[in-house]
Amino acid sequence: MTTDAYDWFEPLYAQADEDVSQIPWALPGAVPYLTQWLSKNEIDGKEQTAVVVGCGLGDDAEALSSAGFAVTAFDVSESAIAWAKKRFPGSTVNYVTADLFKLPAVWLGGFDLVFDFRTIQALPVAVRAEAIAQIASLPKPGGTVLIITYVRADKAIPEGPPWPLTEQELSQFEESGLAVIGKETFREKESRFSDRIQIQYQAPEQGMYK
């Protein structure tokens, strides 16, 4: 697979030169969907590991670290990773430059919690099945995968990025062996895509990988 699908991220972060206002998706902190999920479910990450996919500037990784998880957070952009480390100098998060499509073998089946907010939707539909398969390879047996993404009802591919997901695309997580254990939808009036979904999956106890 070529890297055209995502090699525009690195120059964007590099050219922003640590000016957060230059990053179109930057939020003032961790996404409230995640912090609410953590508090509502009284998640205690002590003795547990989490991985954040496409972590960008690191706020969600820091929220998971504050909830007690030992967090690995990766992004394909080395400038984003360097910037995240600089933003959180005392952090215990392990920030790593890594490509979702070339995951280190030691990560497979390695995490109690796998979190993605807005990475899958930022990747073109042509690489979606592979992106989902890669994310689905990360949880430990019995581990959790939490995905928050825009969704679309229409099969036609919208002009992206982002490219909201269809139910059918999301069903690839289940085809990978994960079970849906929670689903919430949110309507966002401010956005050009109105529907967001938060899905919690559980990996089978016997694990996805032998």
Ligand SMILES: C[S@@+](CC[C@H](N)C(=O)[O-])C[C@H]1O[C@@H](n2cnc3c(N)ncnc32)[C@H](O)[C@@H]1O
């Ligand atoms: C829309 S941004 C979202 C960033 C962060 N998750 C957030 O919500 O603030 C998508 C992120 O995915 C990263 N990304 C894109 N392709 C990737 C890949 N193949 N492997 C790892 N990260 C990737 C980008 O560099 C970017 O930081």
